[in-house]
Amino acid sequence: MLVVKLLSFETMEQRADSVHSLVDHLFRHESGKMVSVLSRLLGLQNLEAAQDIVQDTLLQAMNTWGYNGIPENPSGWLYRVAKNKAIDLLRRQKKFKEISPQYSYLLQSEYTLSSTVNNFFLDDEIQDSQLRMMFACSHPSIPEESQIALTLKTLCGLSVHEIAKAFLTNDDAISKRIYRAKEKIVSERIELNVPQGKELPERLDVVLKSLYLLFNEGYSSSHPDKLIRDDLCEEAIRLTYLLTLQSVTNLSRVNALLSLMCLQASRLQARVDDKGNIILLKYQDRSKWYKPLIERGTAYLELASEMGEASPYHLEAAIASLHAVAPSFEQTDWKSIYDLYKSLYQMQPVPIVALNKAIASAYAINKEKALEQLLKIKGLENYYLYHTSIGEIYFEMENKGQAKKFYETALHLTTSHQEQELLKRKIASCEVV
Amino acid sequence: MEKFMLIFQGGGPSENASPEFMQAQMGKWMAWIDKLSKAGKYVSGEPLLPGGKLIKGKSKTVTDGPYTEGKEIVGGYFILTAENYDEAVKLCDDYPDYENGGSIQVRQVMKM
Numbered sequence: 235m236l237v238v239k240l241l242s243f244e245t246m247e248q249r250a251d252s253v254h255s256l257v258d259h260l261f262r263h264e265s266g267k268m269v270s271v272l273s274r275l276l277g278l279q280n281l282e283a284a285q286d287i288v289q290d291t292l293l294q295a296m297n298t299w300g301y302n303g304i305p306e307n308p309s310g311w312l313y314r315v316a317k318n319k320a321i322d323l324l325r326r327q328k329k330f331k332e333i334s335p336q337y338s339y340l341l342q343s344e345y346t347l348s349s350t351v352n353n354f355f356l357d358d359e360i361q362d363s364q365l366r367m368m369f370a371c372s373h374p375s376i377p378e379e380s381q382i383a384l385t386l387k388t389l390c391g392l393s394v395h396e397i398a399k400a401f402l403t404n405d406d407a408i409s410k411r412i413y414r415a416k417e418k419i420v421s422e423r424i425e426l427n428v429p430q431g432k433e434l435p436e437r438l439d440v441v442l443k444s445l446y447l448l449f450n451e452g453y454s455s456s457h458p459d460k461l462i463r464d465d466l467c468e469e470a471i472r473l474t475y476l477l478t479l480q481s482v483t484n485l486s487r488v489n490a491l492l493s494l495m496c497l498q499a500s501r502l503q504a505r506v507d508d509k510g511n512i513i514l515l516k517y518q519d520r521s522k523w524y525k526p527l528i529e530r531g532t533a534y535l536e537l538a539s540e541m542g543e544a545s546p547y548h549l550e551a552a553i554a555s556l557h558a559v560a561p562s563f564e565q566t567d568w569k570s571i572y573d574l575y576k577s578l579y580q581m582q583p584v585p586i587v588a589l590n591k592a593i594a595s596a597y598a599i600n601k602e603k604a605l606e607q608l609l610k611i612k613g614l615e616n617y618y619l620y621h622t623s624i625g626e627i628y629f630e631m632e633n634k635g636q637a638k639k640f641y642e643t644a645l646h647l648t649t650s651h652q653e654q655e656l657l658k659r660k661i662a663s664c665e666v667v
Numbered sequence: 668m669e670k671f672m673l674i675f676q677g678g679g680p681s682e683n684a685s686p687e688f689m690q691a692q693m694g695k696w697m698a699w700i701d702k703l704s705k706a707g708k709y710v711s712g713e714p715l716l717p718g719g720k721l722i723k724g725k726s727k728t729v730t731d732g733p734y735t736e737g738k739e740i741v742g743g744y745f746i747l748t749a750e751n752y753d754e755a756v757k758l759c760d761d762y763p764d765y766e767n768g769g770s771i772q773v774r775q776v777m778k779m
Contacts (some may be wrong), residue, residue: 256694261686265714293680297714300696301743393685 247287256304261292263472264309265391268316270363271354273388274426275337278370278419283323313355321351325641334564364389365480366426368473371415372441375422381444382451383408390469401451403502409463436610438483442491442547445470449495453502458651460506467502471495489534490548496531497554500524516563528558535644547577572598574618585613593623601631617645622657629664640662669754670710673745675762678769695763698734708758712745734767742769746776 265288271467272284291312305311324341325529332450340350353359371385386392392400398408419425452466476494504522505513535551553574560566575591588611596604605627614620640659645657680689703709714769717740719734726746759771 256690257691259687261690263687289682292686292689293684296680296693297743300693301700301712301714303697391686393683393688395683396685396687 256308259391260308261295262391264312265292266367266389267360267364267389268312269369269391270426271360272316272320274363274366275341275351275354275410276323278424278426281416281419285388287316287323288320290319299440316362317351317355321347324351361476361479362428363426365475365483366428368441368477369428370419370424370426370436372437372444373418373422373424374440375424376415376418377443377446380411380418381440382448383411383472384415385448386469386645387412389473398468399459400457401528402455402457434482436487438477438485438488441477441488442474445474446491446547448473449498453498458510460510463501465497467495471499486538486543487545489538489541490543490545490551493531493534493538494547494551494554496527496534497551497558498559500531506652511655514656515557520562523558528555531555531558544577546578546581549574549581553578566597568594568597585611586617589614589617589620589623596627596630601627605631616647618644618653618657620644621647622660625660629660634664668748669746669755669778671749671752671777672757672774673712673755674772674774675742675744675764676739676770676772677742678764678767679740679742680767692763695761699761699763700745701768702761703758706749708749710730710746710748711721713742714743715741717742 236374262447268288268291269281270555272287273281274532276284282529295308295312299305299308315455329592330437337350340346366405367384367389372381373386376384383397386397386400387394394408394412396403401408411515428434449467449470452463452468452470455463456464469570471492474488474495478492500523501515501518503524504518504520505515507513532555535548535555538548538551553571556567556571557573572591572594575594579587579591588607590613592604592607595607608620608624608627609621621640625637625644627635628640629637641657641661645661646652646655648654671674679718684692700709700712715735718731719728719733723730747755747758749758752775755773755775762769762771
């Protein structure tokens with residue numbers, strides 16, 4: 235069960251030490267670590283060379299482990315092979331020494347070459363390299379969709395084809411996004427640095443936004459393959475967790491975002507039925523919500539609050555936690571949720587927050603008030619959930635004619651098979667006299 | 668009991684295979700060997716690196732190679748025991764690379 239894995243972040247970071255079986259996704263996660271470390275060593279401008287070394291290393295592991303079994307320390311084995319390949323490359327090609335100027339003098343001398351490379355593969359340095367890579371992938375000059383694709387490719391070890399599958403697009407589209415990102419790395423001379431001082435919070439916000447979008451892609455998308463959705467959520471949580479491990483990035487808003495992700499992920503099992511249909515919050519079986527993840531999310535929210543600050547992530551996490559502790563949809567603290575959405579709307583006056591605020595007001599105040607707010611929202615005309623929500627309110631006000639009209643508009647706007655099924659059922663229920 | 672050599676040709680992962688795919692593929696190889704070992708059929712096996720040397724003719728000329736096409740590259744071998752060809756072929760059922768274009772040459776080892 236995925237949520238069990240999600241709970242144990244530590245094991246996601248842990249290395250396989252069992253001789254008999256490997257931790258799930260070991261290759262994928264080690265690939266992300268090694269690409270980060272090698273890019274730091276060779277310079278980010280040589281990202282491709284770093285990726286080639288990692289690919290060769292994993293191929294070698296696949297062949298030898300497949301025949302001879304898993305070595306005692308699989309991660310150590312991978313690092314040793316990758317290190318040797320990197321040292322070979324540095325010896326053979328002088329140009330690499332020139333490109334990573336910070337370490338070039340250490341890499342030029344045979345006396346210091348091996349020990350310098352070794353130092354990069356120490357635990358703390360691996361984490362540090364991943365952190366630098368996160369900032370590089372979410373560099374503000376790289377377009378948002380390219381940021382996510384690059385993060386999935388370099389830090390999460392997904393192939394172009396796997397990313398394309400996750401985003402329901404073709405390989406070419408993803409290749410282009412990654413190409414654009416790599417172009418920016420060269421033209422903007424992006425290096426693997428953790429921003430300092432005043433620049434840090436701003437740059438961190440871009441990283442968080444990218445992780446937030448990655449999580450939502452897994453959580454909110456109606457991708458037919460549940461495993462893929464779960465994977466995206468898991469990767470987003472893993473990387474956000476990584477940020478909390480580093481003192482420079484362990485900020486209040488990072489904990490708030492991690493809290494939000496945990497609380498949302500606790501509902502992953504309950505929001506889809508056996509046939510893959512989406513179940514709305516109102517109709518979810520709350521006993522299927524994964525309690526340990528709720529506890530974890532609550533703990534991160536407390537931590538985030540103690541650290542001060544009230545970012546949008548704090549408010550969203552607080553809203554998610556009110557849902558998580560509510561015994562039923564009706565017994566939810568809608569009043570507080572509505573207030574939180576009001577504050578969120580002040581920070582982020584965007585239509586989607588207005589939509590959520592309006593929905594909350596239906597239960598916090600009354601349906602008439604909600605309808606009034608909903609009909610005033612501009613900019614969501616092509617968003618199916620906007621029309622579904624209005625239909626829902628009309629339906630609850632017993633105005634089935636209007637409800638049907640809005641459900642039908644929504645039906646035309648969504649391409650998701652699951653959503654279409656849900657809407658067809660709603661339309662049918664409007665027709666029953 | 669007879670000995671058979673299984674020679675694996677082609678079927679290696681493509682250049683841009685993902686880490687996840689490689690790990691899954693490796694798991695299948697391990698499971699196959701494990702199953703053969705438990706049944707007492709597995710004797711030995713080794714993977715082979717690509718490339719190599721080719722020595723030919725009276726003058727024993729050494730060249731690099733064999734540079735055969737991807738689908739013909741020998742990627743490794745197993746030695747198994749089986750009653751006969753029928754059983755040997757059956758033991759190849761779990762070879763993980765059929766769907767990746769790989770094939771197996773099954774050859775009986777000659778008894779002295």
